[in-house]
Amino acid sequence: MAANSDLPSLGAGLLEEPQLTAALKTLEIAVRRKLDGVLQGEHLGLIPGPGSEPGEARPYQPGDDIRRMEWSVTARTTQPHVRQMVADRELETWLVVDASASLDFGTVNCTKRELAVAAAAAIVHLTSGGGNRHGAIVVTGDQVVRVPARAGRVHAQQVLTTIATTTRGAPGVRGDLDAGIEALRRPQRRHGLAVVISDFLGPITWERSLRAIAAHHDLLAVEVLDPRDVELPPIGEVRLADAESGEVREVTITDRLRHDFSVAAQAHQDKVARTVRTCGGPVLSLRTDRDWLTDVVKFVGRRRRAAGVR
Numbered sequence: 001m002a003a004n005s006d007l008p009s010l011g012a013g014l015l016e017e018p019q020l021t022a023a024l025k026t027l028e029i030a031v032r033r034k035l036d037g038v039l040q041g042e043h044l045g046l047i048p049g050p051g052s053e054p055g056e057a058r059p060y061q062p063g064d065d066i067r068r069m070e071w072s073v074t075a076r077t078t079q080p081h082v083r084q085m086v087a088d089r090e091l092e093t094w095l096v097v098d099a100s101a102s103l104d105f106g107t108v109n110c111t112k113r114e115l116a117v118a119a120a121a122a123i124v125h126l127t128s129g130g131g132n133r134h135g136a137i138v139v140t141g142d143q144v145v146r147v148p149a150r151a152g153r154v155h156a157q158q159v160l161t162t163i164a165t166t167t168r169g170a171p172g173v174r175g176d177l178d179a180g181i182e183a184l185r186r187p188q189r190r191h192g193l194a195v196v197i198s199d200f201l202g203p204i205t206w207e208r209s210l211r212a213i214a215a216h217h218d219l220l221a222v223e224v225l226d227p228r229d230v231e232l233p234p235i236g237e238v239r240l241a242d243a244e245s246g247e248v249r250e251v252t253i254t255d256r257l258r259h260d261f262s263v264a265a266q267a268h269q270d271k272v273a274r275t276v277r278t279c280g281g282p283v284l285s286l287r288t289d290r291d292w293l294t295d296v297v298k299f300v301g302r303r304r305r306a307a308g309v310r
Contacts, residue, residue, distance in 0.1 A: 100175025219281030
C-alpha cells in the first residue's frame with residue numbers, strides 16, 4: 001500500500017462542512033478497516049492492570065502490598081486488612097494538539113496538520129467504546145481551544161472536527177505547546193490517557209509541564225514530521241521561510257549544509273524522544289512519506305507485547 005494512501009484531504013480552511021464531514025468519515029473507515037480485529041482492547045496497553053480505583057477491604061494475605069493496608073478496618077476487626085483495587089474501565093482520553101503554523105507544511109502525501117488529524121482519529125478509535133470519553137485541547141500560539149471530555153461517536157466526531165478546523169495563529173505568532181499542556185494540567189482531571197500530538201520543532205520549553213501531566217496520567221507523544229524537517233534536498237540556491245516567525249532567508253544548499261542540517265535535526269529528534277521518555281511516556285513517530293496506519297499498528301503491537309498483552 002502506498003504511504004498514506006488512505007488519508008483524505010482535510011484542508012481545514014478550504015473544505016465546507018459537508019465536505020469535511022465526508023473526509024472525516026472516510027478517515028474513520030480507513031482507520032477501522034486497518035485496526036479492527038487487530039488491536040482490540042486494553043486501551044493501547046497503557047491502562048493500569050491491577051486497578052486504579054479503591055474497592056472493598058479483605059483480610060491481609062502474605063505477599064500483599066503493605067501500602068494498601070486499610071488501617072481503619074484493621075483497627076475495628078483487630079485483624080490486618082488490605083484495600084482491593086478495581087480497574088477503572090471508563091477511560092478518559094485527552095488530546096493536546098499542536099495546530100501552529102509549522103503544521104501547515106507537507107511535501108509528500110499530506111500536510112503535517114492532516115497527519116495530526118489522522119493520528120487523533122486513530123487514538124480515538126483505539127480508545128472508544130465502553131463509556132470512554134474523549135476531550136481535546138488545540139493550541140495555535142495565540143489561542144487555546146478546549147473541547148470537554150464526553151462519550152459517544154457524535155462527540156468523538158466533534159473532537160476531530162475541532163482539531164481539523166482550528167486555524168493557525170496570526171502571522172508572526174509562534175506555537176506554544178507548553179500552553180496546551182498546561183491547559184490540560186489545570187484544572188486537574190481524573191486519571192486517564194494524555195496524548196500530545198505535535199512536530200515538536202523548536203525549543204523544548206514544555207518538559208516541566210509534561211512531567212507534571214505524566215505524574216497524573218498515562219502519557220503518549222505522537223510526533224508528526226515531514227522529510228524536509230529532517231533532511232534538505234540537493235537543490236542549490238533556495239529561499240526559506242519560517243512559517244511561524246515569517247522570517248525569510250536565502251541560502252545555498254551545499255553538501256556540507258545538508259549534512260549539518262541532518263545531524264542537527266536528528267539530534268533534536270533524539271532529544272525530544274529522550275525528554276518524553278524521562279517524563280514517563282513513549283513516542284509514536286509518524287511521517288508524511290510513510291504509511292501512517294502501518295506505523296500505528298506496529299507501535300501499538302510493540303506496546304502490547306511489552307505489557308504482556310496477548
